[in-house]
Amino acid sequence: MTRKSWTHEGVCWVAGRKRTLPETIEVTDPADGRVIGCVPRGGVELAREAVDTASEAFPAWSRRLPRERGQVLKDWANRILDHRAELAKLLSQEQGKPVAEALGEVETAAEFVEWYGEEAKRISGEVLPPAKENQQMTVLRQPVGVAALITPWNYPAAMVTRKAAPALAAGCTVVLKPAKETPLIASALFELLMETNLPHGAANLVTGDAASIGDTWLGDYRVRKISFTGSTGVGKELMKKAAEHVKRVSLELGGNAPALVFEDADLDRAADAIVANKFENGGQMCNGINLIFVQEPVREELTERILARVKALRVGRGTETECHVGPLINQRACHKVQALVDDAVNKGARLRYGGEPLLEGEYSNGHFYRPTVLTEVDDRMDLTRDEVFGPVAPILTFRIEEEAVRRANGTPYGLAAYLFTRDGGRIHRLTEGLEAGMVGVNGTSLSFPQAPFGGIKESGLGREGGLYGLEEFLELKFISTMLD
Template identity: 60%
Template sequence: MGELTSAVLGGESRMWIGGRWVEAVSGEFVDVTDPATGEVVGRVPKGGGKDAARAIDAAFSAFPGWSRRTGAERASVLKRWAEAIRNHRQEISRILTLEQGKPLAESLEEADGAADFVEWYAEEAKRICGETLPGSRGNQRILVIRQPVGVAALITPWNYPATMVTRKMAAALAAGCTVVLKPASQTPLTAVALLKLLEEAGLPPGAANLVTGEAGAIGREMMADPRVRKVSFTGSTETGKKLIRASAERVKRLSLELGGNAPLIVFPDSDLERAVEATIGNKFENAGQMCNGINVLYVHESIVDRFSERLVSRVQSLRVGRGTEPGVRMGPLIDERNLRKVEALVEDAVRKGARVLTGGCRLTGEPHRSGTFYAPTVIGDVTLEMRLVHEEIFGPVAPVVPFREEGEVLARVNATPYGLAAYVFTRDVGRVFRMAENLEFGMVAVNGTSLSVPQAPFGGIKESGQGREGGRHGMEEFLHLKYISLNL
């Protein structure tokens, strides 16, 4: 066990506030458990509103110094952070797997992705540019500059506890903001590990702060404090709407990455094997617990049987187990609550006439007895009356729905209130553009199912959120424009 792993796993971690590792005001701790076994793998402070206030104090005090550093100076700190993450990728991936459940291979990919985001924004820190506009009079000069918004509160989810921290935090720090991070209660240990590495990279005290514990109390303090100028949240649409209402009092700037109902649309001219493999790679990654994960598979009626047969064959070969075991392709769901939701959606579909082609049940025998495992599942004979067509499944269940016409399937998938991601498989160039331009989603992937990369803007429309993460667009979320009119 490496030094970083031993510092985070098995004992009592601390919050990082003002450059110091501290306990909560309450003095209490909460357990972090492995969803594959139910075992306690670590403990974190049970912070609350007073701890959030301490962190905001520290971030506010640190803002003048950090924001006035040059882009190159901020970049040097972020580059050291990225290097440290890469040097400790094995330890980070083990921590991540033990608290979140995903296979080590996926955790390693996530650790690498976390470093990629930090490195990207280290470079972008040096490219914050303004504009000079023509004046309306001969003696007028117009300047437009970009400045950091101030203290940013970052609230991250449990499904990607490494990349969601770095995608938000690196962008904010690169822009010159100082931050207060609240990681998900189920997966705070990965955040602790990342912040330890950021401390070693030489970030000034208070420029980044970590608060763990009671989400409601911490969130209320973040929303109430006028010094918090920006809130970036990834999570459910229900919680996102609450944050919108809470932001009204202070007119806080919000970035929200919320729920989704991503369709996969497979046309008869597509490469069938490629579509099946891409479906497996997306639908069953992280046990289906992915905001931009495929929710419903719409397959043309002329190929639906062949597609389903190939999909079932591949799904049946997926090994399910504890993420630390060799050869495991899928781990557990994050907790009992999520597992019960998936069970309820499948039961509703079967009751209304759906046919389980494979899976369709909780795994309870050895070696799954102590964890929250659900079998990789494919369901046929799915109709629009079933809940899993309209609700975000967030689990390893693939409902297959046949369709006949392009216009029919386009109207059907656009009817959802969500608009995060959509996936299309076709080799018809005209159809590629018709679908990509008319799908009411913030992101569309054609002949593939991978979307999260450092250089591209990730985010949705409608009830899937507002704002973007990734690329230069992600950093602009932490900058405001200032117009300067100069008369000579």
């Protein structure tokens, strides 16, 4: 295997060829603001060309034998794993997360591709009981068509494969736009995909102006599916525009995930899981814990455990080996976090640790924020309603189970929820009663290739992962045949 050294000069991929443009977008390292690369500033013309080639490639790709589509994906997965170290370094540089987390993300990205490579050959139909004599009733599952995929900056490798792999496995062709903050890893992943036996045009990558690219795809009747991960506000706008051509839509949007810790919980286990989840990727995780509800008798015990673990976190450049928390994605993110912390403190929250940006020495040119713990937080504060998306752990208290559930559900979001308890009856009641698409019990891991990932209410529509994610790219066709 030859090790790759990506130049940080990202490219678009259309019809199986690299595409560059005179006008580019700079990509910066959030740890120091330094420009580390650039990508083409595509727009309407390139976005339309990508749909042209995806539309032309669709008939042949959709007719490929499922095992052949699956083999392309498994080859892609192997190539990702072969170059995991280089990909992780690239991801850490442009996104900021610790390289150990980046490596885990790259391996997860490959795991999704490999899983859907196997599932491609398991797409099946059904034979239904007939309603009349000499009748045959069958159901086919067929690919939707051209799928437009729009991926976020917080998990820019995993989200590329979590969307593209099931689409390609189903027989769809793909046009994909990565976030402007993190396009380099997407370009690198597509380079590896182009080295497989994928037909030219079956997968296309366009970087550039989000509005013009997105509007072009939304307005093109040939694009039959939109899959978007990002903010709830943008997701609502995409839904409105997709209605014009009645496109199928999958949306993975914002969250306000609660963690409920009961007095019978294993507090060390709860503290370990909460801190690992809350500060992963600097708190920039849609299913990350936003609010920590603790039953009053164990409030201080859990708080002290959380504080001890948070104080041990090392903030730094993601490529540093001893780094636990990297920079936020940009200065705007830092300002938002500070505003929410200030609002909470002004309304009576107690700042137990952190609560400020890191601005001096090695942090002087980056977007760093000190990991923060707040107690005495209540429902009047903005951070109980707004997604913090930063390294802030707000701790609230509750008295009884019914109160905890009511407050946890008192949000327009419903992506994830977590609970920590040893009570089997409570686990049963709360896993059904919490209004969330995913619930973690005595742990916080929720993203697996075989499991559905997604939310309810204003956290989105549809699912990614598992057979459920594959079905998002398949249409049902019913056939009634009268036999002689």
